[in-house]
Amino acid sequence: MRVYISADMEGVAGVTAWEQVEPGGGAEYSRCQRLMAAEINAAVHGALEAGAASVTVNDAHGHMRNLLPEDLHPRALLISGTPKKLGMMEGIDRGFQAACFLGYHARAGSAGVLAHTIHDVVQRLEINGQEAGELGLNALLAGCFGVPVVLVSGDTVLAGEARRLQRGIETVIVKEALNYHAARSLPPRLAREKIRLGVARALRKKDFRPLLAPAPVTVTIKFSDPARAAAAAIMPGSQQPDAVTVSYTGVDYLEAYQAARCFIALAKSN
Ligand SMILES: [Zn+2]
Incomplete structure (x- = not known):
């Protein structure tokens, strides 16, 4: 595995x-x-306990060079650096049996700690009319490669988002969101223990299915202001239904995901 x-x-x-x-x-x-x-290493421990033959860790935050290779479990392979075409899911392929999302946060506009979707210029993002955060976007990317997401860790709001996305998904709550900038958190040692046990338990379940978006796939993004949307609308093939919203329809999810990344890159650089 x-x-x-x-x-x-x-x-x-x-x-x-x-x-x-x-x-x-x-x-x-x-x-x-x-x-x-330390949380990633706890997850690697749990995966190895459940029989994983190899574990690949993709550094998925900001500039994607947060994890220091020397701090990582010696059995884990590390993908780091940016830009990466698949972003937070770089390196995913059909040879993986399961994906775990660690240290994730809730989507833009929700009550989660530091809640956002990719960048704070994004107010709301929809895939085929369904609101999605990074969790949903990346679970669908895993689905393109036939890989189910079996566990997420983060705050209480993220856990609710995960359960609405996929029934039976293992959720490890390491903190209770009080608001955007406040939380009641577990001690790190306890959080790690819950992550280790949760990953091992999730990987022993065999009944997960990859999340799929029926094609064609439309991504719609509402930006924080009209200037951002105007910049995003430069992308070929885009639609602009109103002053702050752009959309793009791709032949499949992969194309729609790449379009979302391009929209946001244009919006934040203009
Ligand atoms: Zn992040």
């Missing part, structure tokens, strides 16, 4: 502020790099 881990940072136990997850945060950021690595 090959296991894939997508590792974000905002959903790590103890994290509630942007300076904790951005390199400019200095010592605070360095501490959270270690907290993040």
Whole structure:
């Protein structure tokens, strides 16, 4: 069994502020790099206990160089750096049997800690009319390669999002979201133990199915202001139903996902 881990940072136990997850945060950021690595290592332990032959970890946060290779479990392979065509799911392929999303956060506009979808210029994102956050976007990417998402870890709001997305998914709650910048968090040691046990339990279940989006797939993004949407609308093939919204219909999910990435890249650079 090959296991894939997508590792974000905002959903790590103890994290509630942007300076904790951005390199400019200095010592605070360095501490959270270690907290993040420890949660990933707990997940790797759990995967190996459940019989994984290999574990691939994709650093999926910000500039995607948060995990220091020397801090990572020696049995884990690390994908780091950016840009990556599949972003938070770079390296996923049909040879993986399961994916785990660690340190994830809830979608833009929800009550989760540091809730957002890819970038704060995005107010709302929909796939075929259904609202999606990074969890949904990346679960559908895994689905393109026939890989089911079996576990997510993060706050209470993320856990609700996961359960609505996929019945039976294992959710490890490491903190209760009080608001965007506050949480009641488990001690990191306890969070890691829950992650280790949760990953092992999830991988022993055999009844997961990959999440699929019926083709063709339309992605719709509502931006924070008209200037952002105008910049995104430069993309060939885009539609602009109103001043702050753009959409694109792809032949399949992969194309719609790439379009979403392009929309956001244009919007944030203009
Ligand atoms: Zn992140």
